[in-house]
Amino acid sequence: KAGVTQTPRYLIKTRGQQVTLSCSPISGHRSVSWYQQTPGQGLQFLFEYFSETQRNKGNFPGRFSGRQFSNSRSEMNVSTLELGDSALYLCASSRQDREHEKLFFGSGTQLSVL
Amino acid sequence: KQEVTQIPAALSVPEGENLVLNCSFTDSAIYNLQWFRQDPGKGLTSLLLIQSSQREQTSGRLNASLDKSSGRSTLYIAASQPGDSATYLCAVREGNMLTFGGGTRLMVKP
Numbered sequence: 001k002a003g004v005t006q007t008p009r010y011l012i013k014t015r016g017q018q019v020t021l022s023c024s025p026i027s028g029h030r031s032v033s034w035y036q037q038t039p040g041q042g043l044q045f046l047f048e049y050f051s052e053t054q055r056n057k058g059n060f061p062g063r064f065s066g067r068q069f070s071n072s073r074s075e076m077n078v079s080t081l082e083l084g085d086s087a088l089y090l091c092a093s094s095r096q097d098r099e100h101e102k103l104f105f106g107s108g109t110q111l112s113v114l
Numbered sequence: 115k116q117e118v119t120q121i122p123a124a125l126s127v128p129e130g131e132n133l134v135l136n137c138s139f140t141d142s143a144i145y146n147l148q149w150f151r152q153d154p155g156k157g158l159t160s161l162l163l164i165q166s167s168q169r170e171q172t173s174g175r176l177n178a179s180l181d182k183s184s185g186r187s188t189l190y191i192a193a194s195q196p197g198d199s200a201t202y203l204c205a206v207r208e209g210n211m212l213t214f215g216g217g218t219r220l221m222v223k224p
Contacts, residue, residue, distance in 0.1 A: 004157075033211065043203065043214035056210040090157055092212075102148065103212065105158040 002027065004093050004106035012112045018079040021109045025072050025093030032074040033103070034066060037088040046089075049074055078111075086113045116141045118206055120215035127194055128223050135189040135218045137204035142182045144206040149178050149189050152201045152217070161202075162189070194222045 005024040013019050025032050033048035045058040049068035066076040072093075078085055088108045094101040117140045127133055137147070146165045150158040162171045162178040164187070170179040177190040187204055201219045205212040 006157075031210075035212075035214075042216050043205075043212075045211045045213070048210045050210070058211070088155075092158075102160050102163045104160065105150075107157040110155070 004091055004104055006089075006091050006106035006109050008109060009107065010110045010112075012114065013081050014114050015081055015083060017081050018077065019081060019111060021076045021078075021089055021091075021111075023074045023076070023091030023093075023106060025074070025091075026104055029093035029095050029104075030072050031094045031096065031101070032068055032072065033092050034074070034076050035090045035092065036060075037090060037108070038086075043090070046076065081113045083113050085111065087111060116144075116206060116208060116213045118204060118213050118215040120202075120204060120218050122218060123216065124219040124221075126221040126223065129194060129196060131194050131222075132190070132192050133194055133220075135191070135202050135204075135220070137187040137189070137215050139185045139187075139206045139213075141206075141208070142185050144182065144208055146207045147178075147180055147187050148205050148207065148212070149176075149187075150203045150205065152203060154201075158203065191220075194220075196222050196224050198222050 007022045031050045034046040037043045047057045052068045063079045068074045090108045092103040092105045119138045121136045148163045149161040164171050164180040175192040180187045201217045203217045205214045
């Protein structure tokens, strides 16, 4: 069974540009969440989707947005990139929207903003 | 607001030692606690998941305990090996989100 797949693996952008990251969850998983990891702030929750609906959102500016498609694949978009957006962006999936479910993470997308 | 702390931030041990990693959280109203391993530049690998009603979970050389009332969890690694070198993160689940600790960077020397 394939794991959580994130594309692209690496991205280099310049300030002011926008970027879209993709996440394909494990087959059968309907919940997808996104996290930002930086050396200074650690891992921080961005948002979570279940059945195409955003159920929870972390404390990030509106430049960060996401969506989920009917096949559970999810995309995350960051507009007007800033240097501080450089980070490893991780996506996680689980089968159902149940609190006891284990989360499975992808390998992440490493975004560098120059 | 939930806060999760991991101590120590870094740990270096010789191969073969048994070791304990600590995780503490401020709000005990959690659904579960999960321990992850992260290798440099990689994603997270789930090691153990402890439900709020459980006291411990075991997988191979790993044992994780949870004391919800005191807001603490420990990850015990028996007979450590160089391949165990990685960053270990704990995360508590509340609702639909995880709150992570800062991690413990473990180095096991041959």
